[in-house]
Amino acid sequence: MSPSPPVPDAGDTSTSRGRGIRFAGVSKAFIAGNGARTSAVREVDLEIAEQQFVALIGPSGCGKSTLLRLADGLLEPDTGRIAIGDAPPRPGPAIGMVFQNFRLIPWRSVRDNVGFALEGRGLDGTELKQRVQAQLEQVGLAGWDDHYPAQLSGGMRQRVALARALIGRPGVLLMDEPFASLDAQTRELMQDDLLALWERQRPTVLFVTHSVDEALLLADRVIVMGGGAVLEDLPIHLPRPRRSTDARRAAEYSQLREHLWSRIRDLVLADPASAFFGRHVQADGEGG
Amino acid sequence: MARRSESASAPPWLIAAMRLGVLALLLLLWALAADNVSRNIIPSPLETLEAAVRLWADGRLPGALGASLVTYLGGFVLAVAFALPLGIVMGAFGLLGRTIEIYVYALAATPRVAFIPLIILTLGLGIEAKLFVVFLGAVMPIIINTYAGVRQADPDLVEMARSVGASRSRIFKAIVLPGAVPYVLAGLRIGATIGLINTVVAELYTAVTGLGGLLALYGNTFRMAEYFVIVLTLAAIGVVVTEVLRLLELRLTRWSN
Numbered sequence: 001m002s003p004s005p006p007v008p009d010a011g012d013t014s015t016s017r018g019r020g021i022r023f024a025g026v027s028k029a030f031i032a033g034n035g036a037r038t039s040a041v042r043e044v045d046l047e048i049a050e051q052q053f054v055a056l057i058g059p060s061g062c063g064k065s066t067l068l069r070l071a072d073g074l075l076e077p078d079t080g081r082i083a084i085g086d087a088p089p090r091p092g093p094a095i096g097m098v099f100q101n102f103r104l105i106p107w108r109s110v111r112d113n114v115g116f117a118l119e120g121r122g123l124d125g126t127e128l129k130q131r132v133q134a135q136l137e138q139v140g141l142a143g144w145d146d147h148y149p150a151q152l153s154g155g156m157r158q159r160v161a162l163a164r165a166l167i168g169r170p171g172v173l174l175m176d177e178p179f180a181s182l183d184a185q186t187r188e189l190m191q192d193d194l195l196a197l198w199e200r201q202r203p204t205v206l207f208v209t210h211s212v213d214e215a216l217l218l219a220d221r222v223i224v225m226g227g228g229a230v231l232e233d234l235p236i237h238l239p240r241p242r243r244s245t246d247a248r249r250a251a252e253y254s255q256l257r258e259h260l261w262s263r264i265r266d267l268v269l270a271d272p273a274s275a276f277f278g279r280h281v282q283a284d285g286e287g288g
Numbered sequence: 289m290a291r292r293s294e295s296a297s298a299p300p301w302l303i304a305a306m307r308l309g310v311l312a313l314l315l316l317l318w319a320l321a322a323d324n325v326s327r328n329i330i331p332s333p334l335e336t337l338e339a340a341v342r343l344w345a346d347g348r349l350p351g352a353l354g355a356s357l358v359t360y361l362g363g364f365v366l367a368v369a370f371a372l373p374l375g376i377v378m379g380a381f382g383l384l385g386r387t388i389e390i391y392v393y394a395l396a397a398t399p400r401v402a403f404i405p406l407i408i409l410t411l412g413l414g415i416e417a418k419l420f421v422v423f424l425g426a427v428m429p430i431i432i433n434t435y436a437g438v439r440q441a442d443p444d445l446v447e448m449a450r451s452v453g454a455s456r457s458r459i460f461k462a463i464v465l466p467g468a469v470p471y472v473l474a475g476l477r478i479g480a481t482i483g484l485i486n487t488v489v490a491e492l493y494t495a496v497t498g499l500g501g502l503l504a505l506y507g508n509t510f511r512m513a514e515y516f517v518i519v520l521t522l523a524a525i526g527v528v529v530t531e532v533l534r535l536l537e538l539r540l541t542r543w544s545n
C-alpha cells in the first residue's frame with residue numbers, strides 16, 4: 001500500500017531530509033455518541049519549513065494531539081488540506097510518531113518492537129535486524145535487543161519508542177508530549193539527545209509539550225494553540241546548539257518565558273472547564 | 289504486575305513444602321474424621337489406599353480412567369477447535385459478533401444438563417453423546433473469552449500500528465491476537481473445569497461408564513473406600529489439567545516479568 005521507504009545500506013541511520021508540513025484551512029470535529037459535537041481543530045493555517053523544529057503548546061484539550069494525528073494521516077480533516085512535502089500525509093514509517101505513553105508492544109522484545117515499523121515491507125530478516133541494531137545503537141540502547149518493555153525504565157522505553165519512530169528514516173517527526181511522563185533528570189538527558197539528533201539529521205519536528213521551558217529549549221518556533229485554533233506563532237532566536245543546562249542563561253530566554261507563561265495562564269483561566277483555576281480566581285477576587 | 293512478581297518471589301521449594309504441610313494436615317483431619325464418624329460413611333486413609341491398590345490391580349480403575357480421559361480430552365479438544373476460531377471471527381467482524389453474541393450468552397446461561405434428554409435422543413448413549421456433553425460445557429466460556437479478548441484489543445497499540453502503516457491483517461496478527469491470549473487462557477481454564485464436571489455428568493446420564501459410572505456404583509452400594517478413590521482420582525485430574533494450563537500461561541506470558 002504505502003511505498004517502501006528507500007533502503008540504503010543497513011548501517012545508515014540517517015533520516016531522510018526534513019520535509020515541509022502545510023496546513024491550509026484545516027478543521028476537525030468529533031461527534032460524540034450522544035450527538036454532541038466537539039470542534040477539536042478549527043481553521044488552522046500553518047506552514048512549517050523543511051527541517052524546522054516547532055513546539056506546539058496550549059491548554060489541555062485545545063487540539064494539539066488531534067493536529068498531530070492529522071499530520072500523521074491517522075485522521076482525515078473535515079475541511080482544508082494538509083501536505084507533507086507535496087503529498088497528503090499517509091501513515092507509515094516515513095512519518096515518525098512518538099506518543100506520550102510509549103505504546104510498546106509488551107510481548108515483543110526491544111528488537112521486535114523497533115523492527116515492527118518496517119515489517120511487511122519486503123526487507124529480508126538480516127537486513128531488518130542490522131537496521132534495528134544500528135538504530136538501537138543510535139538511541140543508546142545497544143545490547144538491549146532481547147529485553148522486554150516490562151524490564152526497562154521509563155527513559156529506556158521512550159528510547160525504544162524513539163528508535164521505532166526513527167527507523168523508517170522519517171523526514172517528519174511528530175512527538176506528542178514524549179517526555180511528559182519521565183523524571184526530571186531523564187527528561188533533560190532525552191532533550192539533549194533529541195537536540196543532538198536533530199542537529200545532525202535535521203528532520204522536520206512538530207513537538208507537543210505542556211512545558212514552556214521544554215518548548216524554549218528545543219524549538220525554532222513556538223505555536224500557542226487554544227480552543228482548536230492557532231493563537232500565536234512565536235519565533236525563537238536563541239542561539240544553537242542549545243543544551244538543557246545552558247539554554248536558560250540567554251537574556252532573551254526569561255522574556256520569552258514570561259510572555260508564553262502569561263499567555264498560557266490566560267488561556268487556562270479563560271477556560272470554563274478548568275474548575276480548579278476558576279475557584280482560584282474567585283478566591284483572589286474576594287480577597288482583593 | 290509488581291504484586292504478581294512479589295508473590296512469585298517466594299522460592300518454589302517453600303511453596304512445595306507448604307503444600308505438603310497442608311496435605312499432611314488434611315490427611316490428619318481425614319483420619320480424625322474417620323475415627324469419629326462411622327466407618328461406613330468415612331473410610332480411613334489407609335482403607336482408601338488399600339481400595340485404590342485393589343481397584344488398580346484388578347484393572348477397573350485404569351479402565352475407567354482411560355474411558356473418562358477419552359471423553360474428557362476428546363470433548364475438550366473439540367470445544368477448543370470450535371470455540372477458538374468462532375470467538376476470533378466474532379471479535380474480528382464486529383457485526384457478526386454483535387449478531388451472534390446474544391445467542392451464545394443465552395446458551396451459556398442455560399444449564400447444560402437440560403439438553404441431555406435431547407442429546408440422548410439424537411446421539412444415543414454412546415461416546416458421541418458423551419463427547420457432545422463435554423463439548424457443550426467447555427465450548428461457551430472459550431468462545432465468550434476469546435471474543436472478549438479480541439474485542440478488547442488495546443486501542444493505543446492499534447493506533448500505533450496504524451501510524452507505522454501496518455495493514456489491517458498485520459495489526460490483527462501482531463497486536464489483536466496476541467493481546468487476546470490472556471483472555472483465551474482464562475477461557476480454557478474455565479472450559480476445562482466445566483468439561484470435567486460434564487464428563488462425570490455424561491457418564492452418569494448416558495451409558496454408565498468411566499469414573500462417573502464407578503462413582504454411581506460405589507456410591508449407591510455404600511462402598512465408601514472405593515467411592516473415595518474415585519473422588520480423589522477426579523480431583524487429581526483437575527489438578528493436573530489446571531497445572532498444565534498454568535504452565536502454558538507462564539510460557540506464553542514470559543514477557544510480563
Ligand SMILES: Nc1ncnc2c1ncn2[C@@H]1O[C@H](COP(=O)(O)OP(=O)(O)OP(=O)(O)O)[C@@H](O)[C@H]1O
Nearest residue numbers: 030031038039040059060061062063064065066067
Ligand atoms: N477520538 C475522539 N473522539 C471524540 N472527541 C475527541 C477525540 N479525540 C479528541 N477529542 C476531543 O477533541 C478535543 C481536543 O483533543 P486533543 O486530544 O487534540 O487535545 P490536546 O490538546 O492534545 O489535549 P491534552 O493536552 O490533554 O493532550 C478534546 O475536547 C477532546 O475531548
Ligand SMILES: [Mg+2]
Nearest residue numbers: 064065066176
Ligand atoms: Mg494530547
